[in-house]
Amino acid sequence: MEEFQEGTQKRWIHLRNILERPGPFSRPEYVPSPEILEFLLTSCKVLIIGAGGLGCELLKDLAMMGFRHLHIIDMDVIDLSNLNRQFLFRHKDIGLPKAEVAAKYVNARVQGCQVVPHYCPIQDRSEGFYQQFHVIVCGLDSVPARRWINGMVVSLLCYDEDGVLDQSSVIPLVDGGTEGFKGNARVIVPGVTACIECTLDLYPPQVTYPLCTIANTPRLPEHCIEYVKVAQWPKDNPFGVDLDGDDAQHLTWVHEKAVERATQFNIKGVTYRLVQGVVKNIIPAVASTNAVIAAVCATEVFKIASTSLVPLNNFMIFNDIDGIYTYIYEAERKVDCTVCSNIPQLVTVEDPSKMKLKDLVELLRESPKFQMKSPGLTTTVNGTNKTLYMSTIGAIEKMTKGNLTKSLLELGLKDGQELMVADTTTPNAIIVKLAFKQSDTEMK
Amino acid sequence: MSSPVPKSPEQSEKSRKYDRQLRLWGDHGQRLLENSKVCLINATALGTEILKSLILPGVGSFTIVDGEKVTEEDIGCNFFLEYESVGLPRAQIATQCLLELNPDVRGDYIDETAEHILSNTQNFFKNFTLVVATGVSEKVLVTLSKHLWECNVPLLVCRSIGFLGYVRLQIKEHTIIEAHPDSESPDLRLDIPWPALQEYLDGVNIEQLDQKEKNHVPPPVILRYYLNKYKESHEGKLPEKRVEKEALKQMIRDSGNSEEGKQRFVLDENFEQAIHYANSCVTTRAVPDHVQVILDDDCCTNLTQSSSSFWIMCAALREMVEAEGALPVRGTLPDMAADTNSYVTLQNIYQKRAQQQVEVIYRRASQIARNLGLSQETITESEVKYFCKHSSELHLIRGTCIADEYQKTNLDLTAYLEDPDSLIFYYVVLRGLERFIGEFNAYPGQFEDQVEPDILKLKGVIGKLLSEWGYSHALREERVYEVCRYGTAELHSVSSILGGCAAQEVIKVITNQYKPLNNIFIYDGINCTSASFCL
């Protein structure tokens, strides 16, 4: 047991005192022992999702807290604007995959650490991959990615025939998020505590400007920029490609046109920085907040993996605009959560002869409960599978587009019909059950 | 203070690198940060975590003062030391590892203890913008705190032990111009319009507009129109109480009735916004207490040759407030439903007024500076512009000296000690821990076989401290026990939490933006909770 002996090295004294001495605030069932540190050092596997501002910090924090079998997954490459907080990256690393550079750096600095990088989207990894981890911790800036991984850990849950949750199938999810001087950290025990989907209303929708304002009555410099972005670019198509917020030439064009438009309306304040902010929807970020939130998450991972302390139950918010403020509360599970409740999702249909398929698609996109991106719908009609609509695959989109303008009745859908809805926000299709209010119209 | 918009949109490499933070504290905040010099005493894990979050955003320079050599224990919690460096000076290795983070930052180190420097190099600490101290003994802390208090250099003291820690800021006087409040109601002056504003507002008769014109009118014009009507029917008085404001809001709501007498239940957006603004924007905001305190401060009323430009501008501001009964107009409007022309016209009226007031204050401040015998360049117009724009966000913090807290026998914690669950008790325990280390030259629980006896000793030390302060409160015993079991354990993740918090406080102090902690923050990682106290 070479590793076991390593646990007795002086460098681990900090963790040993915490894990090997009884504490008045430890969980009552916790038995202090050297085996806990041994577990962290030799077998505990933790996955870090995202190698950005939070991810770099998480990787360092967990490596320093005795975790060695770390995996980190990120599909991005390093950009100059990352360097003010993503401290594992240097100027020479610009353009290289974040996950790989971060892993290499930490493996070199922290002796014995074996970080495995994954330079790919989270969707590229299978259930089997995610299943191997004891804890998963997220440092993401994207809500859809959070929802996807949340759907994944929930889908890994196993229930016995009596509906009792098999505890060994539970992979706790620790999630952090920051924006400027504000941040939050939360612990999700899938199937037990509130999941990402239960609390979807916590994530405010992106700021958007009404089209009529930006087209007819612009007042702010932002309105002028947004107009160029959504109307002028597609019309003029100056470079023959979609607008790319990372392309300086593109931004320069948008800046020029936005200044022209602003001048025309006597509006002041269009700057290049503002153009960048609006076009790329930039969220301000600073090293300190990322350090705090990532470290709160890492501390919770340590509590969960070592079982020494009761983890945060279950939501913490942080804000240091005015002094330093933290607050914790228990986010509640939603009884009819689309992901973790095991209840088919009812969609009430007022009049199936009037509701078109496109209305249903719209509802899945717009309703606060679903907030899907590009839902694809399939169902079973008369014993055969039928794709109602799918926008993500070109050929199928073409074939099914005609269904959008048909009513649910015309498509042969019945009251109580179950539809399988696939979307980028979830790894597994969600079952949606139609409930017709006027089922008597079915026979018409 | 804000830099002029560059003609060419090409951005410098630096502004691209710092883009995400420049959106928070601006180029002017960044400039202050880049001109600052920070000193760190002791490159503990907590110390290097603080420096990390200062170096990344581009602090000007740092100096590490540390007489220790790197130990194996250090490697276990400090990321900015290398395994191969055991036995080498900790200041040197930490400096090397940290400098790698940002080539724009200069860094050096002194392989000596703070104690040694305090007694041998007289003015060493005086040259820093701010000093951060971690892992210092009570004795050194008291000397350091007194010294820095006298030289007027802010001091941030931090400690991290097990799951616990604190951040304590010592600052004699700190002024904030830009507090960045989360939300602020617009500054409209509808009750006391100046002639140009009055002419514009009262030039519109809402009831005579056609439907299209009506939904293009900016909300302040609507609000002013119904405010005048309200005054006519209320003996010229403004609505002040809630019910009175409700009556005003109802008048606006009723305007939605169409001519045929049919109820229009949906008001246009601009009318809705006018109703919304009726809550907070009818009467001009009184000078906020935190600003009045500044205007009444001795530093403002008794200027001297050594008065800073801040206080000179405050003196000029004070005169304007006395003459006009209100702060200068902010000069910006939030977005509101209106057509482009009306909105831009109205905005220009506010902006013009703000600019006029800036000129008045600038002239007056320059005159005051001249009268004090100061040079013409003491005050710049752009500085005054910035100051006036944020005049409702001004804050002043007058801190206390940490040494007083350690030497005082009558530390007043009465209000805080009433709640037995209060985190103030961790302050007491950590003070006990520091006293213990001073007395026994070891951490409580440092040695495996001494945990039990150390609990008793630490309880004794804490009891003595409390009675010195005149308290007989019993401490929840498990809190003493918990600290003893930590021994010398410093948890990296807990130090990283405290380090991030501490670094941001340093940036606030340096940039004069955002309100810093006043004056101690205690973190409890067991429960993921925190609290701040003013000692």
Ligand SMILES: [Zn+2]
């Ligand atoms: Zn849920």
